Amino acid sequence: MKKILIVLIVYLLLFAGCENNDNNGNNVNTNQNTILTIKNSTDYNFTSVSYGLVNFGAINSGNDVGKDVPANNLRPIIFTMFLSHIVEEVICTTDALTCEEGKNRSITINKNTVVSTDRGITDSIESVVFALEMQSKND
Numbered sequence: 001m002k003k004i005l006i007v008l009i010v011y012l013l014l015f016a017g018c019e020n021n022d023n024n025g026n027n028v029n030t031n032q033n034t035i036l037t038i039k040n041s042t043d044y045n046f047t048s049v050s051y052g053l054v055n056f057g058a059i060n061s062g063n064d065v066g067k068d069v070p071a072n073n074l075r076p077i078i079f080t081m082f083l084s085h086i087v088e089e090v091i092c093t094t095d096a097l098t099c100e101e102g103k104n105r106s107i108t109i110n111k112n113t114v115v116s117t118d119r120g121i122t123d124s125i126e127s128v129v130f131a132l133e134m135q136s137k138n139d
Contacts, residue, residue, distance in 0.1 A: 032102040037066035038077060041110040042125055049079040064106075071101030077109070083129060086136040090128065091118040 040046050040059040049056035049065070052075040056065045059079070077094040092115035099105045111126040121128050 033068050034071040034099045034101050035066050035104045036069045036099050037064050037104065037106040039064035039106065039108040041108050042081075042113075043111075044081045044083060044125075044129075046079040046081055046109075049077065051075055051077050066104075069099050071099055074098045077107065079109075081125070083132060086133055088132055088136065090132060092116070092125070092128070 036051055036054075038049060038051070038056055038059060040061055040063055043061055045058065045060045047058045049059050051067075051069055052073055054067050054069045056067055059065050074096045075098070076096045079092055081090050081092050082088075083090065094107075094109070094113060094115055097105075097107065109125070112124050114122065114124055115128060116122040117128055119128075119132070121131055123131070
């Protein structure tokens, strides 16, 4: 009886770590957590990154952070981008997005991501940085 129990435990442990995929090959969480991963592929560091009430903290250039988030809520990602070469901080807001319950979602923010800023500029991150550089030269 002990051998059967040990074999059953080993069997459960082996398969507990396997990924579950839907029919399209997408990873699905069996524990129904909804995980959003935000990747910063810009040349700038982000602070105060949030999605709704979930705080992702700082995400430096080239890094990503994943967190459990509420499912099926339409929310933007909001972050502060620090532009060290012109000593400016700008608050950026992406378009709103939703995360489907029980599935992982990954968002990459890059230089082409369109954001609205606290400076009244809505454009790609690359264009926002350029506009702020031009403003700082004129000041």
